[in-house]
Amino acid sequence: MEPEGPPESESSEKAFFSQQEDDEEEEDEEEPKEPEETVPLNPLLQPALTGDVEGLQTIFEDPENPHHDQAMQLLLEEDIVGRNLLYAACMAGQSDVIKALAKYGVNLNEKTTRGYTLLHCAAAWGRLETLKALVELDVDIEALNFREERARDVAARYSQTECVEFLDWAEARLALKKYIAKVSGAVTDTEKGPGKLFKEDKNTILTACRVKNEWLETNLEASINEIFEQKQQLEDIVTPIFTKMATPRHVKSGKSVA
Template identity: 90%
Template sequence: MESEGPPESESSEKSIFFSQQEEEEDDNEEEEESKEAEETATINPLLPPALTGDVEGLQKIFEDPENPHHDQAMQLLLEEDIVGRNLLYAACMAGQSDVIRALAKYGVNLNEKTTRGYTLLHCAAAWGRLETLKALVELDVDIESLNFQEERARDVAARYSQTECVEFLDWANARLALKKYIAKVSAIVTDTAKGPGKLFKEDKNTILSACRIKNEWLETHLEASINELFEQKQQLEDIVTPIFTKMATPRDTGSIPGPGRSHMPWSS
């Protein structure tokens, strides 16, 4: 079964994207000349600039109407190999972060999966391309996406002993957890249909103010540690939980009390 990450021999995995170039050095000169002519006609013209980091070369193909490959640029970019990998995967394997950023501007789906559920993030994690991982996370890819083995990119990085990638993705997950909690609490407070009960104006303002402060903290602390991210989330929980618990607790009206505490949708 073919692996999406680097196998014991990296050259075998790269062969789908690199074989045309490698074969030019293998056979005798006469056979090679014939082979080169045939392969030149079929090689994806986006591949050389993508592998070498030639961003300007790629941009010319996409943006210059006079370029012979301009009309087919997007088709060439999305052309897939036998396991569903397009040119972006080749750029990930080669660690060409600037190429990924440049191609993202043309509206490609950075969360597209291969036939076995691997994303670009899985690919970069498996190959230990830390800077490419950072670029993809900056571009808001789904870091929780699962492959056919129910693995996140972080799990794939761990499987291939890519320690720096594991540490970075742990940090990215901690940052995401805080962002998601802020969004969840804000949605509950602003949507009365989802709220756990009557919310006093003062309590509502307290929660929204706390969420705003945490969002501002995220924007100004881009290098915050995992522990600092966890602390910020805990601080917000300490503000939110007592208010929602009070709202969810049945009031004593002299009648028979209800069946106990209701479900708390704000919990993490």
């Protein structure tokens, strides 16, 4: 069975994110070449690479624009490895372009043929502001490429230190969000749980979850350690209650009659 992908060096892996792919087929130099047809330039490419948000919006929103009807098709047009113009915008670090195009309902979690997402691309190129924009747009930061790597792992492989730090921070926030959601779900669906949850305990947990959610919303600059502390505090409140809930209650037996 052949491996999923050919062995690649760091340089060749980096070339995966370049705008032009090398032709894999060798041509016979002695054979005369056919005249190459001129491929029309995608009209979205220039504004996407230069950050011309207004130009892009004109194409998408002005019915009089000659490319209006094909705007989405042009945006999602893919190259040989499955990258569309959003990838070009990521490579160029055009965060505003990504935000603008996201409004037209594109899938920001779409993967290339090798499983790379926009987040992987921005991480490899060290585009910190683009990473931030994508995370704000709620992309999947846990998505894996064909190497089973998250975007954070790709950033680390290319020594993009700031990107690694940011994605570690984003993953810490996600972990707290997921724990809050898990706990809230368990409390509101106690019939599937191992035991009965007292009303007082239920209110205690729901209040703690609400407080932590509010903390996340109001402390956007909190450090990773501070986020971990908040998660630990919530666990310290929730764990004893769930433990008590799962512990069988001993019913006192009545006195035996002589």
